Amino acid sequence: MCGTPRGNRPAILTYHDIGLNHKTCFNPLFNFEDMQEITQHFAVCHVDAPGQQDGAPSFQAGYVYPSMDQLAEMLPGILKQFGLKTVIGMGTGAGAYILTRFALNHAEMVEGLVLINVNPCAEGWMDWAANSFRVYSSICKHTSCRASDKNKYSEEADIHGIVKLLGMDNS
16 A cells, blocks of 8 residues: 545555566556656555465465456455545456456445456457467468568468468368
């Protein structure tokens, strides 16, 4: 928790995406100079999913990780522990989905949401980048791509070959 809750003003509640924690996900935003104006007026409560905090130990064998709905249902207890009555939720990826579930189940505790990539089935940034690299590598392996033409691979590649390679053809 950063800052002190002020009167009836909501706190900002953050929830990160999978594979991140509040520092890796939100520090660049909250350390940005223009955000200081906001953080002067609002307390900020960062929530890390179980096992995602810095230095977290590995889970014991047999540990069952909570579902997204269970993670959302943990939030009222956290808010109560800090004496927070209402929040403005800010989440990305899985955190956005968890905050959405929280808002649907506890609307009286949520004054607003800022959500990025709320689709629970969407790839995270790292998955997207890894898949994009794999697709590019596969295309280059099966076409006339040259290292110097990385930005032009779609122009030089046989489109039919790419479609076939990606399993998108009907033949």
